[in-house]
Amino acid sequence: MPTYENLYIINLSMNGTKIEIEPQGYSFSTTENIKSLYSTASISFEDTTGLIQEYLGTVPGTPIEIEFGNKDHTNKAIYVVNFDSLNEAESPGYITGKVDLFLIHENFFEHKIISKAYNNRISRIVRQLMGKYNFSKVDIDDTGNEDIWYQPLITDAKFIQERLLPHAYSYNASLSPFYSYITSNNEYHFRNMKSMYEEGKILTIEYKVISGDSDNDEDRSAENKVTSIKRWRNAYKNIWKIQNRSLFSIDTETGNLIEDNDSMIQYPAENNLKMPVIGNSTTPNSWHDDGTSETETGKKENKIGLRTSSNKDGMLIDEFLLLQPFNPILHAGKVIQLNVYTINREGSQLSNSFSGIYVVVECEHIWDGENSRAYTKLIVGRKYLSVSNSYLVKEQLR
């Protein structure tokens, strides 16, 4: 049986110095999610003597570089200790035992408040802002939204996440929303969902138990086999209110109310696909404030961006939680082909409803030191699926 040295590359450095503890002596994980800017990490280890804590090796602010991969691919990023905990002392009377560290990507602590205005497109501003920091790559999809944008004594991160991201719009994105996130390979991404899909699948992941030695499918290497799968579908109530919306704005010339409407299946529109929900197609369930009428292109695009981003809850209605052997090429924002199966008279059959292209919403790479094994936990999601014409429910789906 191969040892971890043959399979994985694991290096932890604290304050620039490599930690001289064997990887079996600690566990850690790195987590990234397209819905939140910062990747996070957690590390737990046995401080059997209490000396690591004594020498203040775990205090908040301590930078720890985590390098985690295999011979083909490694991810490396610096995280900073946000807080540490010692839940239970192992030896009564001594500060010893299992210490947990909770860390955030170092970028969180690099920002300072800035008072500045930008007269530019959102994507160019984001590139300018995030280009200042120590990322291995800054990966940005172009937007429109040319306007004057104010950063009123807030950090670059808050400015991007709370002011720019909600307005981001691109004609090329076909009304799919933008996401802003950092991955565990120290890359920053400002991407729209359509562009993620257009990049194409990076691998096919299968959930199928093969009995005996019949596993000779070349397309199904060991690292692509899902060991555990769980439905992770969003609650219907979370998207019910965006099914159909009235859009209201005020005409700045006349003061009159302008009425319009939209539907969640416009973000983006996919004519041949269906959302896996049954619902009405006409009655408004909520209304969206479109503000005032605008004539400038940039400001019009800002409004469309706000409408689109307010539909984000509907983008990932169909989700799965997958556990599989460690695969460091998997990251949030990547697209995979998921194959799952049902059972019929002839044996197994590829599920038409659930097999398909999914985007990785959350990716957690985990090192379990106690068992000397690594694995990857994914939450994958999608909005639409292709439904067979023979399925009676098809006409009722959105």
Next chain:
Amino acid sequence: MIKLNLYYAKITNNNDPVKKGKLQIRLLPEFKDIKESLLPWADPFFSIGSSTSSYSMNLPKIGSSVWVAVDEMFTSFNYLFGAPFEGLFDYASVKTSLDTISELSSTTYPDINFNLMESGNIHFENSVTGDIGILHNTGSYVLFDNTGKIYATSVGDITIKDGNGNEVLTSTSGIQLKTGDAVTWKPNILPNCLFTGAPHGGPTGGITKLTGG
């Protein structure tokens, strides 16, 4: 619904290029380091009843302070007058001025509605009695009292003209009257001569102005 927050701001420019009463403002401290050319032009918050055809304008000066209502995304800016850091207004100074108008029946606070201009001129109205008028910074005033009587008091000359060319002019040399049908002053306050029929007054009689005594 738009959620607005109030911010303190200094006015950096009041010469709105589109002449719609906008003010260029610097929110403090939020916009403290922003280049002046990129500072926003805030729209005025219209008072009730204002419209594109009915409006009252009294633009504050560059360097003075305003409260500005800003949406959460910092995309819309509307200014309100009067940031309190420059002190609250004291009615006593207006009352002192209005008390010089002897015909004004009452100047009791808070009955007086007024608009004190930067120049010191005051538009005023007693909301209880109905007295209304204008007090000039020189001390001259025009008052319509609560019975409709008109009082015009000037520290200098007074000229009254009508649409027919008639004029009344008061000056240090007395009162001059002019009718619309002649270019000459001809106050004719005496009847014509009973014997000759010639006028006793007016230019023919050698009288062109009225004086006391």
